Amino acid sequence: MHSIDFAFLDSGTGGIPYMLDLKAKSKDSRCVYLGDTANFPYGEKTVEEVTNCASEAIAKIIKHWEPKTIVVACNTISVTALDNLRKTYPDLPIVGTVPAIRLAARITKNKRIGLLATNATVNNPYCKDLEKSFASDCEVFSRGDPALVSFVEHDYFTATKEEKLLALKPAIDYFTSKDCDTIILGCTHFTHIAKDMQEAVGSKIKVIDSRDGVSNQALKVEADSDVNASIKELPADMSFFVTALRNKEDEDEYKKLCKNENIPWGGVLD
DSSP states (O other), rough: OOOOOOOEEEESTTTHHHHHHHHOOOOOOOOOEEGGGOOOGGGGGGGGHHOOOOOOOOHHHHHHHOOEEEEOOOOHHHHHHHHHHHHSSSSOEEOOOOOOOOHHHHHOOOOOSEEEHHHHHOOOHHHHHHHHHTTTTTTEEEEOHHHHHHHHHHHHHGGOOOHHHHHHHHHHHHHHTTTTTTEEESSGGGGHHHHHHHHOTTTEEEESSSSSHEEEEHHHHHHHOOOOOOOOSOOOOTTESSSSSHHHHHHHHHHHHHHTOOOOOOOOOO
16 A cells, blocks of 8 residues: 655645645545755756755655655656656656646637746757657747746735736737747746636637646556555645745645645655
C-alpha cells in the first residue's frame, strides 16, 4: 500500500489546479503539494539555478513523503531541467509539464497562436523545438510575463475582479493585437486565471493549458510504477506546503487559496 501516490512541485501555487484535476479523475489517489516559494520565481533563473533548486526541492519531497510519483507542475522546470532531474532520481517516476503547443496547433483556425509563459520557458530551446515539431504551419507569438506570475502568486486570491482584469490586460492586449485565436497558458500559475482570461477575451479566442494531458500521463505512469514507500506519519490528503513565507501577507494569501479550493494548508516544510 503506497502512502503518497503523487507529490506535486512548483515554485509556488501554480500547480494546484493540476493537482485538483488529477484528484477529480482519481478520487482514491493520495496527493500532496510543495511550492518552492523560497526560490520563487523560477522563471527568471539560469538553467543551473532552476536545476539545482528543483533538485533540492525533490530531495525534500522524498525525505518527507516518499511519493510513488512526482508531478513537476511547472513548465519552466520541465523544459529546463526535467532530463537532469530524471537522471538524478532514476528510480522515481517524474512527470513534467510543457506548453500545450500540439493542442493549440490542432484547434487554431487562423494559425496564429499566443504563448503566455515565463521568460525562461518562452526562450528555452525545448519550447522552440515543440513549435517546430507541432506548429510549423502556425505563427506563435510568445510573451514572457513575470509581472503576471508574481501577481498570481502574491495578490490574485485576494484581488477584486477589477484588479484581476487590470493585471491581465497587457497580455490580452498583446495577443489580440497579433490576431491570435488561441492562447496557451504556458505557466502553471496562469491556470488560476484561465476562467478570467477566457471571459475577458470572449468566445472567438480559445484559452487552453496542459492540465488534462499532464494528469492523464501522471495516472498512467503511477499505474506502471513499483516504487515502495515507508513513511508512517502522513500529511492530510491534498495538503499544500511551501518552503518559505516572505511575510504575513503571503501566509494569508495561501490560506485564502486553500479555503477557496477546499484543501488543507500544510504550512512551511523544513
